[in-house]
Amino acid sequence: MDAIQLYNTATRRKEALEPLDPQNVRMYLCGPTVYDRAHLGNARPVLVFDVLYRLLRHRYPQANVTYVRNFTDVDDRINETALKRREAGAEGALETLIRERSNETIQWYHEDMDALGALRPTHEPRATEYIAQMIAMCEDLIAKGHAYAAEGHVLFAVESYSEYGKLSGRSVDDMIAGARVEVAPYKRNPMDFVLWKPSDDELPGWDSPWGRGRPGWHIECSAMAAELLGDSFDIHGGGIDLQFPHHENEIAQSRCAGHGFAQIWMHNEMLQVEGKKMSKSLGNFFTVRDLLDQGVSGEVIRFVMLSTHYRKPMDWTEKKREEVEKCLLAWKKIIDEERDAVSAAFTGKAPPDEIIRALSEDLNTPQAIAELHKLAKSAKQDLEAKIALAEGLAFFGFDYRNDWSVAFGSSLDRILGAPIDLGPYEDMLFEARKKAKETKDFGEVDRITQLFLGAGLAVRVSPERVEMDFTEHFDPEKLDLLN
């Protein structure tokens, strides 16, 4: 089997994945800060790396793949939500309210990502459960001359690491010139970043050699990755917005602590909405839950996301959502034509080779979806292709056995109105043909046949009957031209 090729942001080229230990293929993804519902953009890395996880589990035995995605549950934004709750009258210590908020957000996150068909990672560490490892790493970095303590803080000395800036292609001087860095009297260099900082009495804090405090964000990932994956592992992922400073800082900390750290760095591009950056002020900011509550199914969100390659910016549009809904409906109908025979052969574990080949080429999801289209085309009269389509869809997280009307009902109602019954259209064409055979004038038959085909219906004609079916190009509005 050919190796999986992945684009490595660190070397800026595609590389064959050669796991350090094929018995233990390891991947880390920076997870969410748990202060609020995940927005649609947050779902992009989850889905991109879910496809990679599925691909790795297929390529290497499932038990040989370890996937870690963390929860950042120490953060000022979480503290602020708890403070607001207390101001609004909530009872209990601030620390308890903070913990409640994190727990609640983690539960929402699970519900939402489960609905998108994302597999749960092997480990989902919470930063607060690895504080001892973070403190140990700070001590180690100080001992090795890469960090220093000052006024209750521990800072990483960027000048002590000659490769600082390599991942993002920046020099320390450029960074200082361009960045809005926090200038603080205790910093030796303005680019030095926080590994540990003091906490006031009411906020979460842990005892440390530098007083009561809490970790900086970057050290969390370095410590959790080392604890759960080892000093060196295969793949590290995240959104491109994390490349600098977060990932640059993770690399600096881990490499200076003597770890090999990640071999391949992968970054997904950002998601936009209708061509614009998602933002609350533009009114185009919405959460995964908002969409699910509107009746958009998780499968549709997933397919829309994966229809764009992860290294390209992706645009969420209503039009794409509608197209995907129609397309999945058409594919499901094709499988349902021989549902019993498909079910008898279906394993859910045998994706077609062409799909694996596409995904092995730097996770080419648009190509893999194009292969599904090809299968759907030939599946009309072909049981083998129907089975392959069902297996391919299963690999993509879409289960044809789910009840269609439940999964897609409300969103389809929105686009299609009441479910469309093709019976009257079949009768219409049958009657027109009967008449034309008597008058020998087939003009009207040709006109309406072309209209049905143009609306994306498949039309089969025999002397006894006319049969119609939906294709993935079905467009109900075009049927209005019949009148």
Ligand code: AMP
């Ligand atoms: P955060 O909770 O803000 O740290 O983000 C969690 C993950 O979502 C990170 O991997 C980010 O890179 C990613 N992310 C945030 N916004 C977007 C976006 N608009 N498009 C794609 N990924 C995003």
Ligand code: ZN
């Ligand atoms: Zn991280």
